[in-house]
Amino acid sequence: MRAIFAVVLLVGLGLAGFAVYMAQNYIQGYQAALAKERAGRQDIELVDGYTVSRAMKYGETLLKEDVRIVKWPAAAMPEGMFTSVEELFPKGDNRSRVVVRAMEKGEVLIAAKLTKPGEEAGITSRLARGQRAFAIKVDVASGVSGFLRPGDRVDVYWTGRAGSKNDSRGDFTKLIEANVSLIAIDQTADEEVDTGNIARTVTVAALPQQVAALAQAQSTGSLSLSLVGAEDDTIASAIEVDQRALLGIEAEVEEVVKQEAKARVCTIKTRKGGDVLQIPIPCTN
Known part of the structure; x- marks a missing residue:
């Protein structure tokens, strides 16, 4: 009995040692992979952005409950994106902004989609300087x-x-x-x-x-x-x-017809009694 017990104990210790060895190899491999992944990872700068929490149509008034804050990559910020609640809802200004472009839920808020505080959603908001x-x-x-x-x-x-x-x-x-x-x-x-x-x-x-x-x-x-x-x-x-x-008609060329000059006739006048006669003579010039 003692011999069998000793054999079982030795086998158990061997299996336990092998399990510990395998676990150590697995943990070391995982840690090495994690360290490699962290070394290759670049830190991404994030900024606060705001999106609409529901679909909004043209002419609707934007309220604080209609927006929610999200983290947005600074390198991918769209032009005119609001990055602080003070920009979107200025302190001490109770005038509302109005939606001028329809937006779906989760769409980022930018200045081009909203009027200025207190401005109507008319054509004047669409005119550039x-x-x-x-x-x-x-x-x-x-x-x-x-x-x-x-x-x-x-x-x-x-x-x-x-x-x-x-x-x-x-x-x-x-x-x-x-x-x-x-x-x-x-x-x-x-x-x-x-x-x-x-x-x-x-x-x-x-x-x-x-x-x-x-x-x-x-x-x-x-x-x-x-x-x-x-x-x-x-x-x-x-x-x-x-x-x-x-x-496909070509322009007509107007032909100018020149009239021939009439022959010049030169005369002299003579008087015979009470009559005046005109006698043709050669023109000298």
Whole structure:
């Protein structure tokens, strides 16, 4: 019995020693891998950011319960992101901010999506420094069949006749403004407005010089809009098309017909009694 007990004890001690050895190897391997991972890890600087806690639509008032704080990588901060509650809700200022762009739950808050404290969500909040709002009358043809929305960009074409009615070019069309931003359709500046409705007016953001050009063009002819693609960053060059270019007719060359000069006749006058006679003579010059 004692011999069997000794054998079992020795086997148990051997298994225990082997288990300890395996555990030590596992722990050492794990620690080595952890140390290697920590050595290769770079510290990421985080800043406070704010997101909306629910979906919000254009024109809604932003309240403190509508936002929540999140940690955001400093290197990936979007332009205009709020990083402190004082920036979002200034102390001592009870005026509210209004949403000007629809946001989904969890979307980060930036200045471009909100008005300034106390400012309405109208077209004035969409005008950059130095810009003015100008309304253009449109219909189903000139307004791109109702597919325009606030935030789109358009090229503006003018069609009319310049100069006198005898102008051989007839009516012609010319690009007068390119890449103009739309800030309102009829009486709404909501970018989420349903498309397909035929607008009567569109409002664009333009510099005073552009406003003067658009006003003059609208009073002397008709304006048409051409929708620019969302990712199109090209600027259209000067474009002008008249009836002759449209139909491929070459300009007519007016022939000037010269009339032959009449033969010059030289005469002298003589008097015979009461009659005066004219007698032809050769011209000396």
